Amino acid sequence: MKSKHPKGLPYLFFTEMWERFGYYLILGIFVLYLIEPQGIGGGLGFPDKDADDIFGTFIALTYLTPFIGGFLADRVLGYIKSIYLGGILMAAGYIGLGVFTDKPFFYTSLALIVIGNGFFKPTISTLLGNLYSEEPYKANKDSGYNIFYMGINIGAFICNIIAAFMRNKFGWGEAFITAGVGMLLGLVIFTIGRKHYIHAAQMKPVQEGDTKLSEILLKVFGPAIIAGVVGWFVPTMIFGSNIFGSTNTDAFIFACIPVIYFYVSLYLKANPLEKPSIGALLSIFLVSMFFWAVFKQNGTALTRWANYYTDRSVSESVEKPLAALFLVEEKSYETKDVNVYDDQFRSQKAEDGSALKEQGKDIYFRNISNEEKTKLESKNDNNVFLYNTELFQSINPFWVIVLTPVVVGFWALLRRKGKEPLTPSKIVLGLFISALSCLVMVGAVYAGQNGLVKVSALWLFASYGVITVGELCLSPMGLSFVSKLSPARLTALMMGGFFLANSVGNKLSGILASTWYNYENKANYFLVNFALLIFATLLGLSMLKRLNKxxxxxGH
Known part of the structure; x- marks a missing residue:
């Protein structure tokens, strides 16, 4: 009996797993590294708001470059070369973050990662779709993407455990270098399995009406760069301040305008056969943008919640073995020179990024419960062990690994009964479920009396669990949707469009996270996120009948 899945799937699965291992490793510690004071802390000493802005811009750009990368893979480089080029550039960027501490080199390393991801990300997803383009695999494309998506999350799960170990035992730099090693290992696996997908990696033949590379460079890429430069300088020159809150944000939004215009023009100029498909894809791009705006706050707002508002204490039964494995931070519950924090847990720094000091206890102990204080004060040993903050970044991929078989099995059950919803319906359902995760965090705020005392880590587990169900309905389904509906000559380009929606959503996540300190009552912050996802759900429902048609x- 022939397998339901192509032989190339396991190799692409593990290639993507190790690539995502590296990417999510740096995301897990990115904001923590940026806000850590210079000097003894070893970080870059950025203000918290600036760190959110840089984080949002970085993850936005990593999903913006697939636009041009997917196009070059389709027409110039081919899929195999694009994956190698992207992987090598990303590995160099990860290692650069670990080796160089000067800010110019820091930004250069980020640029390498951004460019490398542009070549790698849309190409490997398109290559997987090509493997499922023929019988008997075609009917299992959704399942194939779900399995592939689980590989992404295995990498995202283990990376934070390794990051905690490397950061505690060696330092920030060694943790970043580990990400580069993971990426190189992924390329080795990709090479081993090459024979199983080389037949699916052929570039599409040129057809009449195809968009030319020169047109992309002159009408899209060039204007995007010019618009970005305009956004960087002009608003402050004319208005004396930024339009969207920061220079980075102004530049990014301006740069997106020519790219968005290009995708709209694809729809307007499409022939009657292709026009409905492209229109449906653009609709899904729009609603998915709101999902990413909330989901990608795992590296900013939810990391901040884990760091300052969540009980990270390690139980005595596992304290010693975890400490021996360097998976927990060691702090001292005693009076000493510590960093100064304001009432919203922002580290106060001098102009050079170094920490301001005061006599007192570590910031972690500011809002612990009276019961915990009594317990610590009665200890003979002042050493306290806490779970590393980045370990909480593994909760979401943990849920993906656990729930993927459940969700795939559920869809299969409905399929056998002839009741499986179409892909657009799954996506809209995912938006609504994701909105409910925000209400879980509202409950966490009230449970902790708005930060007066720390809350159980179970609140984060619950919130991540809910949004993961929504994610599994939306993200892998989005990849499958693009692969199903894209005209053959535009497949990688439209995959780049899906990642463009991710990009805009990622940038919005940084903008939203930077408003964290504007809300005295943090419940209101999460209610704003809830409202955004409900709006997206209603928008999706308004288009659902047409999309399903x-x-x-x-034929899907």
């Missing part, structure tokens, strides 16, 4: 007309 197009899916049926295209």
């Amino acid at each position: 197009i899916m049926k007309e295209k």
